[in-house]
Amino acid sequence: MKENWSTFRELLLPTAGPRGLERALREAIRAGHLPAGMRLPSTRDLAGQLGIARGTVTAAYDQLAAEGYLEARRGSGTRIALASAATSATVEPTAARPVRWEHELRTGMPALGAFPRTAWSSACRAALNGLSDHDLGYPEAAGLPALRGELAGYLARVRAMAVRPEDVVVTHGSAEGLALLVRSLRQAGHTELAVEDPSYPGQLELIIEHGLRPVPVRVDDEGLRVADLMGTGCRAVVVTSAHQYPLGVALSPRRRRALVKWAGTVDGTIIEDDYDAEHRYDRPAHAALQALAPDRVAYLGTTSKTLAPGLRLGWLVLAGRHRAPIVESKRLHDRGNGVLEQAGFAELLRSGGYDRHLRSTRRLYRQRRDALLSELAARVPEWQPIGIAAGLHVVLRLPPGTNDRELADRLADDGILLAPLSAYAMTTAPFPGLVIGYGNVSAGRLRAAAAAIADSVGRL
Structure with missing residues (x-):
């Protein structure tokens, strides 16, 4: 296992920036280069090895745990999940589905890594x-x-x-x-x-x-x-x-x-x-x-x-x-x-x-929702959240006159996948908006996604 990690670390070095680490780890797990059960370095250790910020490593680990690729257990560190590495590559090979999105904010998906x-x-x-x-x-x-x-x-x-x-x-x-x-x-x-x-x-x-x-x-x-x-x-x-x-x-x-x-x-x-x-x-x-x-x-x-x-x-x-x-x-x-x-x-x-699981995930989803909205409020305060504090997604009301489809397309070009509200309307949407899913994305990655959205919008 040490040999596997040593070899893979050399591959990580050229792509170890904030956007590269998560993608490289995911692809390595899916391809079977990092075997199920293998223990990864601590966030502090890996950050030191790659010369990057510890927060970058933490965000990548959190997101991959939310997707079910990693398991973080108290006292035993972070390991490759037993189920993910063995099945992902055989069910849906990486070569057949290249990773396009730096931030996937799809609606309707719960925290798969939190499955009990x-x-x-x-x-x-x-x-x-x-x-x-x-x-x-x-x-x-x-x-x-x-x-x-x-x-x-x-x-x-x-x-x-x-x-x-x-x-x-x-x-x-x-x-x-x-x-x-x-x-x-x-x-x-x-x-x-x-x-x-x-x-x-x-x-x-x-x-x-x-x-x-x-x-x-x-x-x-x-x-x-x-x-x-x-x-x-x-x-x-x-x-x-x-x-x-x-x-x-x-x-x-x-x-x-x-x-x-x-x-x-x-x-x-x-x-x-x-x-x-x-x-x-x-x-x-x-x-x-x-x-x-x-x-x-x-x-x-x-x-x-x-x-x-x-x-x-x-x-x-x-x-x-x-x-x-x-x-x-x-x-x-x-x-x-x-x-x-x-x-x-x-x-x-x-x-x-089932009740215990729901109590746990309610806390998790509220933390994720709060992280997303607090970051967006700080960066794009003119975007207004709509609806009650519930569910796995939030709708953001955009300023009048905004073309939400064009904005969603622009964000997609920058690697951010989300949906315009107008895509859900049979007639005319009640207002321009964006529909953002947060259920299967860690709080750290949601903050990063909000920052990326604000950066993209700032370049318009």
């Missing part, structure tokens, strides 16, 4: 030991009974929902849940589905793919404009009421009541996409909209923003006439989710491991 590997492994072992031979057969299409029971208890406790185990359907993430609902609505005679404007473009693609036409409804600082929804003629709508995506506002109590009243008046369906309600940093999130009208609201939840998208675990909560056709569609489509993953997640919920 030990707790998850323990939960899966305990769950497997508790499964009977019968449990290993084809699963129930609606989901493992143990998981549906744990989810019902969790959602009643944390989101104040009116939910029974028999109301829960386990899915492959919220995307499958939405696809099941869209197909069910189409079969019931719907041709259109109202959506928030702006909203997630991938959601619009899914709705169109499964046979409905998305109809935009504007969003303001109180959330979905229910009065505008009433004029669309639609009888179904998708809302992100706890934390609107991407604007980050919460649906106001007045609008929540109006939305439920609308659904009762038109015999309608509300699809509540509760994609990241667990991440509220200044106060508890509002109770789920489902609690106001369980017979009118189909609730979507997911582990993609709390644990990792790779788990492909989500859930639908719905009662009444919609449930039976949804479960049958799920049975015909994929015969249900994998039993082992469901059992592991059920045990994580039962043991309290």
Whole structure:
């Protein structure tokens, strides 16, 4: 191992500046030049070897740990993660995907390096030991009974929902849940589905793919404009009421009541996409909209923003006439989710491991959000953060007249990947803005990204 590091150190020397170190380490790990389990020098030692600032090394280590390439353990230093080096190069070779971005600020990605590997492994072992031979057969299409029971208890406790185990359907993430609902609505005679404007473009693609036409409804600082929804003629709508995506506002109590009243008046369906309600940093999130009208609201939840998208675990909560056709569609489509993953997640919920993980990541994400916003406030004070203190992204309102697409393109040319708000709008964006994800980026790298953004803008 010493020989590996000695050789690699010589390769690092020409690219050891603030922008080169992180990239060089990442590429070496992906290519297998630095083996899994290998201990890296301390930040102080490596900075001395390369003749660079210790903060540069710390920022690089923090970012690669957030991406899952490194593991930092108290008393044993920083090592190459056991999973990353062995799998990255074989799944997606570096040569096929060159690193382009110095700062990747994508939305929707949690801190992958914070995945609770030990707790998850323990939960899966305990769950497997508790499964009977019968449990290993084809699963129930609606989901493992143990998981549906744990989810019902969790959602009643944390989101104040009116939910029974028999109301829960386990899915492959919220995307499958939405696809099941869209197909069910189409079969019931719907041709259109109202959506928030702006909203997630991938959601619009899914709705169109499964046979409905998305109809935009504007969003303001109180959330979905229910009065505008009433004029669309639609009888179904998708809302992100706890934390609107991407604007980050919460649906106001007045609008929540109006939305439920609308659904009762038109015999309608509300699809509540509760994609990241667990991440509220200044106060508890509002109770789920489902609690106001369980017979009118189909609730979507997911582990993609709390644990990792790779788990492909989500859930639908719905009662009444919609449930039976949804479960049958799920049975015909994929015969249900994998039993082992469901059992592991059920045990994580039962043991309290999920709650402990969320408490930890809430602190982490708040620190990252604060680091980003404090640095931006110092460097570009005219950019205004929009929305509540929540989630894994923030929207920055730019000065009037700014072309946010041109600005995003300019930043991309300088190695900074983020999205313009106008890219999320079906009609016209409410204002020029930038949408910045911070979930999977360390606080140090976020400060560096903010500085790079300010430098790029300063050269305009």
